[in-house]
Each structure stands twice: as structure tokens, then as C-alpha cells.
Amino acid sequence: MATKSPDDIKQSDEWKKAVDYAITDNDIERQEKLLGYMQAAKTREYIQTATTDNIRNFAHGTGDDNPLFCDPEYARGTRWGSVIAPGMMVGQINAPMLGDAPGDDIKALRKSLWKGVHVFVSGSTWDWYRPVFPGDTIYSYNGDETSEVKTSEFSGRSVITVRKDVKINQRGEVVAVYRILRVLTERKTAAKKGKYSALEPATYTDEDIAKVDEVYAAEMVRGAETRHFDDVQVGDSLGKMAKGPLTVTDVIVYHAGGYGFVPYAPTVGRLAHKNRKRIPAFYVKNEYGVPDVAQRLHWDPVWAQAIGNPMAYDYGVMRESYLWHYLNDWAGDDGIITHVHDEIRKFNYMGDVQTITGEVTGKREDGGQNLVDVKVIFTNQRGDETVRATATIALPKKGGIAMYPQVPRDLAEEAAKMMQRHWELSRKG
Template sequence: MSETTEQTERTAGVIDPSDVEQAKSIRGLLFPSKVPELHTTASFDSIRNFARSYGDDNPLYTDESYGEGTRWAGQVAPPLVGVALNKPLLGDQRPIHTKQPAFRGVHNFVSGTAWELYRPVRPGDSLYTFQGLESVEEKRSEFAGKTLILTRRHVRMNQNAEVVSVARVILIHAERKAARSRGKYDHEPTAYTEEDLARIDAIYASERRRGADTRWFEDVRVGDGLGPMAKGPLTTTDIIVFHSGGYGFSPFAPASNRLGWQNRQRIPAFYTPNEQGIPDVSQRVHWDPAWARQVGAPMAYDYGVMRDCWLSHLVTDWAGDDAWLVRQSSQMRKFNYLGDTHTLTGEVTAKRMENGRAVVDLTLTGVNQRGEETCLATATVALPSREHGEVELPDAPAELTADAARLMQRHLELKSARGQARS
């Protein structure tokens, strides 16, 4: 075995200390995102398909004309549509000393997100993102040995440089070899009887959307419940449908045939041989049980972002057409494996005024069929008030508004220069 081969085997799937130091050196910096998502501009169909991808049939999102009779005067997108919508934001060449660390061959898990929402996304809107690392923390984990916890901030703006949302994503980088060696968790896939399925179906049948029936702030009481809402049993089809709604393409851009080959040349460490010896994306932990076991998980599992969307679905169904989800913060406590079923519930924990808006605070939770709480969240929702009037949208932080204007101006300058060069 050559020295180069020995070095490759020794470092494959291991967190490189130089990557850690590089991550720490760029904390607090924000850079334009130049990678497109599956969708770059919202349309009636892309909004509808994203909502349906996580099981949401709210006509505010899925009906082309329903929204015309609401305060929004047209169709709007679900709150977390930013995970499926991004148009490349042109920017100056990134200095070499600020490059993004590679973390090649290291597994990446989303363990939670925190969203702040400022404006709706409508058909015709494009979203542009500038992002960067906010914090870097080294830890040791029972599941994966040495881990690195990164908080990445995504600021999304529309074509008018209006800040739409800010999302902080908590990412756990885990060493592949360590995770595989620690894959000792017992997991017995659930087999469902007709009675089990009937109980799940009964929850689906009982779910009600508030819709046009205004939920007034004055009518809400602390202790009021949300749900239950059912999600599952989780199938590979559910994962495929979530992808078809737009999630999971940036920055790795899974592709097929010649495009897949080109992608394999670009990021070879993202591809590993399957049981037939065929290079396939490491992302298949979400639909390939055999590869998931190689990672150290007993079964393929969902995306944390999918459960984020589920939790927001619980909130928007409860709140109704006139409300606004101000913020939502989640934690993913356990994996959600293929075959698992979740029941989502929530509770009103407080009523208060915030910056002139009547808001309620909520706690949300998702419990699987084994009685395990796999996800939990808090949310703040602005509701219309008989005393204070309809909901006014919150203002984005002034510094981010200034950053958005500056970056959009540079984007337009570079776009114009490119057009002139081509002509």
C-alpha cells in the first residue's frame, strides 16, 4: 500500500483539524450563495408542490385563486419555503483565506433550526441568500465520537432586496468511521396491524384547518391545545415526494447519468459505492437502509427539515389565514426512521404584546409510535386583534436590511457587466 493510499484511508471520514480552524476563522462573515436550489423563482406550481411535499393542502398555498379573498390578496408560500427556493446571488470573488472548509467525507446532520420570518413569498418572487457561520463548537458524541457543531445563518431576500427570513441551522458534523463503529442502537421496525392504521387514519380524519375562520387574539387562552396532527408511517415515497417539492439539492446537486458523472468529478467524496459497487450519493442515508447502517444508524431516516415543515404545518393550520408565524425554533432529539409514525401536538404557553403586535407563544412536540419525543419546538404567532387590528408584518433588523441592499446592488452591477461582456 502506498503512502498516499495509507494517508487517504487514515483521513477518510475524519474531521480535519485544519477544516475546524478554517471554520473558526470565518465566523461572523456573510457571503452570497451562488448555488441554485431546485427552484429559483416561485410560481403557483412550485409553491403548491412544496406545500404538498410535506402533506399540507392549505388552499392559501395550493389554490391559485383562494388567496384573493384573504388579507394577502393572492397566493402565498408556506413559511419555510426558503429551503426549496434559491437563485444564485452574484458577488465578488471570495478571498482564499475566507474559503468554506470542505469537511470531505464527513457526515452532516441537521439537529435544529431557528427561523425568523418577515415577509411572505408570492408567485413571481425570487429568493437570494447570503449566509455564513455564526458559531463553531467541538464536542464528543456517544453516536459519532468527535463531532463539530456549526450554526449557519441564512439570510434570504427577494428580488427587491427585502429581507424575507433569517434561518439559523444547527449542523452536526460526525466522523464517518466513528459513527459506523458506534452503530449499536437497537431498532425493531414497526409492523402495523389494521387496528394500528385505523388509529392513525382517525387522527387524519379529525384534523381541521382554521382557514378563513379568524382566530382572534382575545379568544385564545393559555393552555389551549393544538392538534393532534398525524404524520406517517414514514415511507421512502414520502422522502421522494419531499425532494420533488424542492428540498435537498443545494449544494450537492444530486443528478443522474452524465450530469451525475460530472457531479462525481466535482465532489468525489460525496459518492460511495453501494452494495453493487455503484457510486451513489451519501445523501441516500435517507432512503437506503443498507447505507444508513454503514453510517451507524439502524435504518434510513428523514430530514430534520421535513419535521420543521411538519411543525409549521401544525401551527398554520391552527392559526388561520389572517395570522403570521413570527418565529419558530426546533430541536431534533431522535431519528425519525422509515416506518415511524408521528403525532404532533402543541399548547399555548403565553399571550402578550410584542412591538405593538398581539402574539401568542406556543410549544410544539412530535412523538413517535414508541412514545419517544423526537422533535420539539417553540413558536411565536401574531394574531389579529379586535382591539389592536390586523397583523402587521415585523421589520427585519436594520443591519441585515443594509446588507441586503448592498449585496443586491453588487449583484445587479455584476449581472449588467456580464450582459455587456456577452454583447
Template sequence: MTDVTTEFEKATEAVFTDGDVERARLLLGVDTPIKNQEHVTTASYDSIRNFAWGVGDSNPLYTDEHYGESTRWGSQVAPNIMSQIMGAPMLGDPMPDEIKRAAKGLFTGIHVFVSGGSNEWFRPILPGDRIVGYAGEESIEVKNSEFSGTSVIQVRRSVRLNQRGEIVAIQRVVRVLSERKKARERGKNSTIEPASYTDEDMRRIEEIYAQEGPRGADPRYWEDVSVGDDLPPMVKGPLTTTEIIAFHAGGYGFAPYGLKSSRLAYENRQRIPAFFVKNDQGVPDVAQRLHWDSEWAKAIGNPRAYDYGVMRQTWLHHYLTDWAGDDAFVLRQEDSMRKFNYQGDTQFISGAITQKRQTPEGGVVDIEMQMTNQRGEKTTFGTATVALPSRIGGAVVLPQPEISEQRKAAEMYARHLELVAERRR
């Protein structure tokens, strides 16, 4: 047997250096093609349905191959948030050699978690759409406190394109980097007790599930909503390992690290050995298992395994689309995770309309959302802008990216197509 804590200590001695931050600054504003191949590269009837199921979404617009044919979209469509987990490798010019050399081994061994981010959407994803993208670091900030020591906040911006070179989405991910040893020292005396539920507790949760459901084909018109309107409640959980498995089965691949088995897992260990740490049986396994292995999560400083930040982002999106109906379009979503969502925890989602206005896309509403766990703690906050159909103005008009963004996307995609043609010759 192997002591997981000992393996943790061996694997997590890395600390920040002044050089790390300065080298990271060299990456700001440098956009390069995303080379990762996600589990889903091209949307299909099945991949869209499986993603929705992995999120817990039963909307037939996403899960039924034919339902969407009678909607304004004329087809099954994907939830906009699916753009986050899709991607084929994009070809393009590499990062300049001097920057690549300077960034090699940057922040090795440092613990990274996603604390939130934002998405803007411009086009729906339809069956047959193939998504590629490019990305770069947008900002970096160093924070110091007596409680948490040194941490680095990085914002990475990515642009997703379809096979026509159209911008589908622009995503920003906020990553928090901290020294794992310090994280463990902060969390070793945690007093958070594991969640437990009585039959009455479960009935409370299941009563909300029984009332949930997508609005569907009944349009929610802009004229019929008001500032201050509450959205109906939604619940997610209690969180189990099964939910994590379902999310991965829905297409979340965690590229470029990923989950592999047998010989492919061996090859992954050769490629990124620092990502693998022995479990209590002496078997090298992914550091990522803190999302389902509570003993490993405890070694890293948490009382038990916890969810992915991107899971909660998809849950908030599900909340919005259930309320808005088939004819609406989520233009923007921003979210911030303030507390962990541990195994056994339940998230109760609530929201309200904070603003109602007219834009080039027609009538839109701004919505504030939050998640509260069974301990009464507010764990997640979100805002969104949703375009609704109008009784007077008609259907929602899809937004257009900034001209400068469209030009950059056109250049990147043209280079991609040029290199694809060269490969085929």
C-alpha cells in the first residue's frame, strides 16, 4: 500500500518564483491555434443529446433529433454552453520560439482551479458543425494574503469558430494558481462535515425536481416579463461520483490531460508524468481524480472530492434555457465560484430579472443568479443577458462580433485552411 499523503508531498513541493510570473507576462496577447482534440469535435444528434443528458437537461430541443425541425432554428441545436467542451485541432503558425522557450515548464506542480469566467455567443451549434479555435492569455494578476499566501489569477480568452469560419463563441476562463502545499496547510483543519440527508430532506429536493422542466415551444415574450420577476427554482445534486461520470460521458474530455485507459493511459503518463500521482495501491493515477477520489482530495487540502467549475457553468446555463424557451438566445453568461461543491452537497439555484432593455438584437433581459448549498452557503454567483422574442419586433436577431474580432478570426481561419490544403497535397 502507498501512503497517498506521502505521494502528495513528493508531487507538490513546487512553489512560485518571481521568474514564473515574469515569464507568464510574455504570453499576454499572444493568440495561437488550439491544438487539443476534445472528445467532441463535430456536433451530431448523439453528441448534443449526450451533452444535455450529462448536464441533467431533458429539453427536446437538445435531446430529440426531430423536435427542432418545427422551431425557428429548423433543426436540433446544442445548448450554447456546449461550445466550451468542443474542439478539433486548429492549424496555424506556432508561438514565436523565444516566447515558447521562456514559457517552457511554467508553473510546473502548481495547483490550478477554475474560479469562474464568461461566455459570449453569436451563433447556435447545429448538427454537423465542426468547432476549432484559437486562444491566448489576456491578463495576469498576483495576489498575496496572510491566509492564502501567494496566488496568481490568470484570464485566458479563447475564440471558437465553426466550419464556415464564423465566430460561435468567445470564452474567458479565470484560473487561480496556488502552491499545493500551502493549500493543504490551509485546509487540513477543515470543519466542514459531510452532507447527510433524511427522507424529508430528499423529498424537499425531489419536489423541486418534479416542478422543473423546459418552457419549450411556448415563447417567453419580452413584453411579458418585468424587472424583479423571479425565475422558478432549480436544484442540482446531491453531488455524487455518478454525476461526475455522467458529465464526462456527455463529452467533457479535460483536454489536453484527459482520461485514458490501459495502453493509452501509459502513453499519457509518458507524455505528462507530473500529472500522475500514485494512489494507495501504488498505481499512478491522474491528479484530476480529486473530483471523485476523496482521499486524494483530502491530501490536497479539501475535506472530500468536489465538482468541476465548468459543471456549475453548465448548470446555470440549463437554468437559463429552461426558463427562456426555445425561441430565446442566451447572449452572455458570467459566473464566479466562491465555495467548493463537495460530494454530497446540493445546489439550489435561484435568479431574478434585474434589467430589461432594447438592443440591436431586440428585447433583452439581464438576470442575476446564485447557488446556495444545503448548509445555506452561497457558493456560486452568475449574471446573464438573454434575448427574448417580441410580440411586436418578432424573432431574436443574432448578435455580431466586433469588426476587429471578425478580422482576426478570418485571418486565423484562412491560415488554418491553407495549412489543411497543404497537408492534403
């Protein structure tokens, strides 16, 4: 049997069924009623407890070779006394948290909500309150905070939601709060519009690759050389970093480093069979007639083109991890990234190179902390701005030490109650 082209797939009954899901008024109304409802996250991610090995693997999955994350002997000599995890890794660690089951009203609101609708991560806001050490198990609870209906140039009617994920360690301490900006779109609308279909894949000569290599060769990990608040000036450059050209290997390595994409979860064999039975709308036949995950648009060009993109592209969270890498290289081992807000403005297609630049926009003292505000831009080889971000970094003054911010009291109390209920149910079990 001959394989199918993107146009063939679009004509198949399977494709038409897969994209024949619309954003409905009923979905929008149910989403509004769910706002503010927080529930323990019962998903089991690929990583549940941090170890020296999975911390190193996650760092390497983002191209980060900082010995603070990768070399236990080096890390013992830092202020942390141990390897710690890159800040973004906490978003990928989760052990099942026990909590009270949702009531029938919540179950009814959630049933088949957004069935078959495509989800893009369009940005996020992070606040960090303490590091993750080897041996830390991370739990979380989450819920949607806001929901807004919009008309998108790329995908017609869409819904913008912000979900709050509170990440807690086994001691009941809030480690971070991760607010995810998600764009829910209709696959058939995106495929019909094909806004980016005219883009040509990037190609490179040896000379082009050499120019990218020059950026890589010049990158510096600040590491043990403390960057002091006293020495930083508004307008200072954060330097330049390269990421790319993007390959399918990059996506695979990011997954291997711990990105599990739970609860959808790419799986194999019998597990994939069970997953297809659980969430059939997530599986669409490929050009060989084999049911495969809809998320393969991140590595399968045929499927990506069938739904309106010229090429496969990265996960937004990959570039968020690259952003954290860039900031931490500048801050050094003694600096603490306390806050990040990023907006993912363009796709990062296979073959694209991201050049990351930034500068200091402000200095301030707040609550005993010495804080530096920065802005960061990702630009691809076409000159397109693909990510815009701002961040706050706590730096030590000479003779001092940088500290994490205090957890807001209401958040600490909310998290403590969630963990208390988890332990109560654990004992009953």
C-alpha cells in the first residue's frame, strides 16, 4: 500500500473525523464554571523524585552543561552543598497527589470538555520559592484561573486559558507556582487557514553552521564566579546564546530528559493500545494507516502539514527551558531566578535557529532582596521574534547572599492543607 501525502490525509475519513471537533458555546460555559476549582494532580510523570541522574539528564536535554546540575563533586563546593535541579525541571516532576474526588457537578462539567480540540502552550509565568534537591519528591495541585474567548489569525475561534500549577515538595513546602497560558484551537480551522504554509524550510551551508558554532563557542557559564548586584548596571547585556538548528533529535532528547507530556503520554505496544482506548480522539492514523498521537506534529512533518503547518515544530516548554538556561548562565551559581514571564509568539520549526539576547532593565531592593529585572528576546534566522520574556533575578551584594522570596501566606496555607489531606488519605490507604 502506498503511503499518503498530507493532502491524502486531509481527504481521509479518519482525518475528517479527527478534526471535526469544534469549540462550542457549551464548552465555553462549562469552562467558566470550573474557574477557581483546584484539585490534587494525580498524574504520575516520568520523573516523580529528583535524583542526581535525572537532574543531569534534564539539564542535558536542554543543552545545559552547568556543573551545578551535572557534577556532584563540583556542586558540593557551592552554597547549595549539592546538585540542584534547573528551575524549569520542577514543572516536569510529579508524583500522584491524593485529594478528595470531585463532586458530580465538577465531573459533569469536565466530561468530554474540549474533546478533539488542539492545545498550544503560548507562554507562562513562573515564581520560584526554593530549589529542588536530589531526593525531593514533587506533588502538585492545579486549576484554571482565567478563560477568554478570542479570534485568532491562525486558527479562527480560540479560547485562552491560564492554569495555575502549585508545586510542593514532600515536606509540604511550596517550591514554585507555574501559570501556563494555553490556546485551545480547532484543528480544521488551523488546517484550512494554513497561515504559515508558504514558509520554506531553512537550509544551511558549512559557512552558515560555522557562524552558529561561533556563538556556541563564545557562550560562558558564569558558574562559581559570583555576579554581584553592586556591579550590574541598567543597560548591561546578558550576552548571546544559540539554540539550533532545531532537529527531531532535539525533541527526542527533551523527552528523554523527562518531558512526559502526561496525561496524554506517548506510549508503546500494549500501553499505547490502552491509551487509544482511553483517549481515542488523541489518535489519528498516519500515512501508513497506523493510529498515532496527534502530538506527533512536533516530529512528523506529514501530520504537521496536514493540519496547516509547513513543518514540525518544537514544544513551547522547550524554549522556556532554553530561556531559563540563558538566564542562569548569566546569573551564576549564587544568583536566584525568582520570576519569569514569557510569551511564545512564533513557531520554532525544524531547521530554525534561535538566537537569544537580553539586557538589564532595572535594579531594585525589595523586602531585603537585591533584584535585577531583565528582558530577553528570541530571534530566528528569518529575523522573526519568536519569544519575548521578562525575568527577575536575585543577586548577592558583595559580602552578602541572595535569597529566595517568601511564599505568600495564603498560598502557603492553601498548599499545607492540600498536603495534609494527601497524607491523611495516604494513611487510610
